[in-house]
Amino acid sequence: MNTPKSELKLEWIPASGFQLRKAGVQFDAVRVDGDEGRRLAFLLEAITGGEPGPVVTEANGRRAVYFLVPAGSTLSKSWPAGATPLNAAVGRISYVPIPALTGRTWPLAWYFPPTAPDRFVHTLLLLNAVSALLG
Template sequence: MNTQSELTWLPESGIQLRKAGVRFDAIRVDGERGRDIADWLARMTGGDPGPIVETATGRRGVYFLVPVGSTSHRAWPAGVTRFVAGPGHVSYIPVPALNDLTWPLSWRYRPTAPDRLVHTRLLCTALHSQG
């Protein structure tokens, strides 16, 4: 695992919002479906699916951090929320620190490298096939 200093987009403590379209975009899938998809991706990638954040309250959303611009021109199934930036539109993605109390956010799968993100095509395929 890389050190905190190599993962400059992570907050040092607590939780921060990161603007979509700068370092990454995100796909949110709520509830157990999101957790199931995250675990399926981990199995398909040898335990390193890329950074995935989960919430313990409300919709219990699971945020898959994906490369900027990679969510467009794809048919996403119902129940998926895209966090992207564009003309007249800004989205913010919640990001917890690696080693701090960040409830209700936590890392389901922690980031492992500065530029390692969830593979968008694999995520889209999993969402369609795992329904």
Template sequence: MNTESDEVNLDWVPARGIQLRKAGVQFEAVRVDGEKGRALADRLAAMTGGDPGPVVEEASGSRAVYFLVPVGSTGHRAWPDGVTRLTAGPNRVSFIPVPALDGTTWPLSWRYPPTGSDRLVHALLLHAALADD
């Protein structure tokens, strides 16, 4: 890992390659596929001065974009069609792909890398940005 990751103690980011993280432990995720997800990530970045929180994108398949959000922050609100919540709960287990900060991680990469161990995407802001679509 690079010096930046050492400074902020990102123990949930793998040193190399890709790992799956169980939703509900360090974070959960909201997944939006394709160009809609990429545009949403860039809209959030514009709204937050370039630091929307950690956002992972996939280069193949559905070209999913994963917004890493705090545990428990996606419930109690209706999400639009095309949005998948990756959460944990009774009879529900989800896994979120997380790439290393450097090296070969294809088909995953960081659209917006993590900037701090407790810095995640703000779920309410994400929800509001989706409503602006």
């Protein structure tokens, strides 16, 4: 059963506002900017019956969409142009903006909030969907 988001307590989600989290620790992420990112989120929503895993959107700048996947799962994959993996590869440090579950978090928002501590976007499903959409 899913925990209501007001009761979900994950150490990597800030209590208020938003914070940067180092990729590769609790999760990796894949960033897809603009309308393509939003189309990808809609596609994953349809494929998964409405629960694709945690997805963060940005309202300004690149209008990025961040798909949170299990830590280390983006490292050995070949991502198409337009999809940027954020991870802890050798010689690389990436950070992912994470909003609080409630309150003022602009310009970030949860498109799909986390529903369980170990529930993330399925990496291979995301890779296939992004390849079909962008590749």
